Amino acid sequence: MAQNNVNDIQDHARLFHQDEYQELFKAKKEFEGGHSSEEVAKIADWTKSWEYREKNFAREALTVNPAKACQPLGAILAAVGFEATLPFVHGSQGCVAYFRSHFTRHFKEPFSAVSSSMTEDAAVFGGQLNMIEGLATSYNLYKPKMIAVCTTCMAEVIGDDLQAFISNAKAANSVPQTFPVPYAHTPSFVGSHITGYDNMIKGILSNLTAGKKQETTNGKINFIPGFETYIGNLREIKRYADLMDVNYTLLADNSEYLDSPNTGEYQMYPGGTKLEDAADSINAEATIAFQSYATTKTREYIETEWSQKTYVSRPVGIRGTDEFLMKLSALTGKPIPKELEEERGRAVDALTDSQAWLHGKRIALYGDPDLVIGLVQFLLEVGAEPIHIVVSNSNANFEGELRALLDSSPFGQNATIWGGKDLWHLRSLLFTEPVDLLIGNSYGKYLWRDTKTPLVRIGYPIFDRHHLHRYSTYGYQGAINLLNWIVNTLLDELDRNTIIPSKTDISYDLIR
Missing domain, CATH: 3.40.50.1980 (Nitrogenase molybdenum iron protein domain)
Structure with missing residues (x-):
């Protein structure tokens, strides 16, 4: 085949149009007993009709290409927004490989996450040993400041208890007792990636802020981006706050992690919200979330447990940006600059x-x-x-x-x-x-x-x-x-x- 000629390497878009590949495709179709081109075209035309639309909308037991992903995807995006934090997915290796590749393909950046690598035996007997060994390996090999744990379908179906497993792992000296290991149960068969983001942000904040409530506020405003994949949005929010001289904490700032400069020196954990700043977020004046439905549980937790006011602001377009700036000015007393x-x-x-x-x-x-x-x-x-x-x-x-x-x-x-x-x-x-x-x-x-x-x-x-x-x-x-x-x-x-x-x-x- 021409692809074996090192002087004529074909792009895949052209490679499969070569005669040998076309012959393979033809033989494959004959072997599979596929329908004729005329029949395929006839059915294709029918799928464009109102008759087919009614049948399509009547289906209940089948989903075809939903515009959403599963919970752990959102959970690990939340995790990498914090300083030197390693996402740990309690489940099979294949799941975390999918999540990492999904983000890498979008952001064109390496995305670090590890797995407890559950296999058949763990599916039967539970994944506690995987958790104990996995946390120890992650802590010693990758030197994180925090490990954020979430689950996949396998762990959820068999009922693995993350709180108990993490406690037992610390008792087994996998990680120090004081080392932060927040967690979130993120079953993939309910909710979506925005649910997973919400669950993990809540898990991280509840872990880091425990016992940190002060009598007075720190004068800051907390910002929570939500499942945000436009790095420019995080930088724009920070620029606006800096221009207005607002003291703020951006909770889950993954802008450097997902868009780090190429300086020739590798950093495994670039950027991220400082853990001490996240811990002090419980003492802020207020919290503004830029997404409502990716922060529902987190905002409820902040209002109930922290007794802190939360607001939702979507600074999109003229009206949305006006409303955000006016809200920020009202909360801080800072004028909107010229x-x-x-x-x-x-x-x-x-x-x-x-x-x-x-x-x-x-x-x-x-x-x-x-x-x-x-x-x-x-x-x-x-x-x-x-x-x-x-x-x-x-x-x-x-x-x-x-x-x-x-x-x-x-x-x-x-x-x-x-x-x-x-x-x-x-x-x-x-x-x-x-x-x-x-x-x-x-x-x-x-x-x-x-x-x-x-x-x-x-x-x-x-x-x-x-x-x-x-x-x-x-x-x-x-x-x-x-x-x-x-x-x-x-x-x-x-x-x-x-x-x-x-x-x-x-x-x-x-x-x-």
């Missing part, structure tokens, strides 16, 4: 420049609850019309909040919220009720291919484009970024549709 007023003006100017291209455009979008609310808020600001909104990890509170937002604008009146549905449901929606634009993560490229609906990649994961995670979607600059991605996707599509000389190029214009 520099941010000027940034606001530039964002408003940019939206004004592009609004005519977005007004009335029909949009389908999918993603996590808080991401979707922020995007819908932005779309309504520019006069776009959300039509299909798919949220696989939905709940009643989220749908009520989103419905109220949609009802507050004339541009939201035609929207339908499809809670608990998946991307195969969305495919039926796009064929039967077409829209102008689709917004979502990389998995939407299959919908783009099938339905020819142009895709704007916003969300997590983004595997097939580079560096989008380095930008912000928060703040006034984030509004410009969102505008840039959305309006230029529409203009790219307009160019593609007017590109044929002497046929469609009457409006193939250099001025858009």
